[in-house]
Amino acid sequence: xxxxxxxxxxMSVQEAETVTLxxxxxxxESDYYLFWYKQPPSRxxxxxxxxxxxxxxxxxxxxxxxxxxxxxxxxxxxxxxxxLGDAAMYFCAYSWSGAGSxxxxxxxxxxxxxxx
Amino acid sequence: SAVISxxxxxxxxxxxxxxTIQCQVDSQVTMMFWYRQQPGQSLxxxxxxxxxxxxxxxxGFVIDKFPISRPNLxxxxxTVSNMSPEDSSIYLCSVGTGVYEQxxxxxxxxxxx
Numbered sequence: 001x002x003x004x005x006x007x008x009x010x011m012s013v014q015e016a017e018t019v020t021l022x023x024x025x026x027x028x029e030s031d032y033y034l035f036w037y038k039q040p041p042s043r044x045x046x047x048x049x050x051x052x053x054x055x056x057x058x059x060x061x062x063x064x065x066x067x068x069x070x071x072x073x074x075x076x077x078x079x080x081x082x083x084l085g086d087a088a089m090y091f092c093a094y095s096w097s098g099a100g101s102x103x104x105x106x107x108x109x110x111x112x113x114x115x116x
Numbered sequence: 117s118a119v120i121s122x123x124x125x126x127x128x129x130x131x132x133x134x135x136t137i138q139c140q141v142d143s144q145v146t147m148m149f150w151y152r153q154q155p156g157q158s159l160x161x162x163x164x165x166x167x168x169x170x171x172x173x174x175x176g177f178v179i180d181k182f183p184i185s186r187p188n189l190x191x192x193x194x195t196v197s198n199m200s201p202e203d204s205s206i207y208l209c210s211v212g213t214g215v216y217e218q219x220x221x222x223x224x225x226x227x228x229x
Contacts (some may be wrong), residue, residue, distance in 0.1 A: 035217060043206055045220035091158060095217070102147050102212035106158045
């Protein structure tokens with residue numbers, strides 16, 4: 001079974017600084033997708049960024065970028081120029097393309113605080 | 117992406133009663149999902165709801181406790197039956213798009229007293 005591990009229950013960052021959230025996963029599949037979701041106190045789950053396993057290039061969305069290391073099964077999220085609105089729970093998630101069912105497996109989450 | 121709404125946004129219910137949560141999408145989607153998020157925890161998939169077929173439940177979740185309907189491609193309901201305080205959670209619906217990503221509704225916060 002696929003598992004997703006986020007080893008940092010809580011992180012903090014100064015406003016305008018950069019922070020990296022860690023995620024590792026376990027799978028025997030070669031074709032899959034990885035995601036980072038953000039959940040602010042409003043509880044709305046927001047898709048931050050997506051990475052296809054077959055792509056070597058790391059995904060980037062504005063201030064958010066990932067470091068995808070397929071061999072190490074590592075998928076970290078870097079947030080640059082942190083803003084107060086970035087404070088939230090961040091969940092790493094895995095989806096196996098071969099299942100055909102789009103199921104997501106989530107990590108336990110990292111709570112990010114942004115210090116003004 | 118898709119715009120997803122859920123009703124109610126929150127509710128406080130007495131033990132032994134049932135609550136039906138509605139999920140509405142602004143476009144037709146094949147797959148809809150229901151998740152439970154217990155306080156301070158991550159998301160756990162309850163079931164996958166495909167239009168025109170029975171919902172597929174994950175281990176630990178049964179149809180008698182969490183019956184699901186999926187009458188068309190834009191709507192689904194989840195009922196939490198015979199509630200106990202352990203059912204106090206956030207319940208979220210999501211929809212699957214063509215690239216294996218999911219978009220989530222705003223969630224329903226349920227408190228059972």
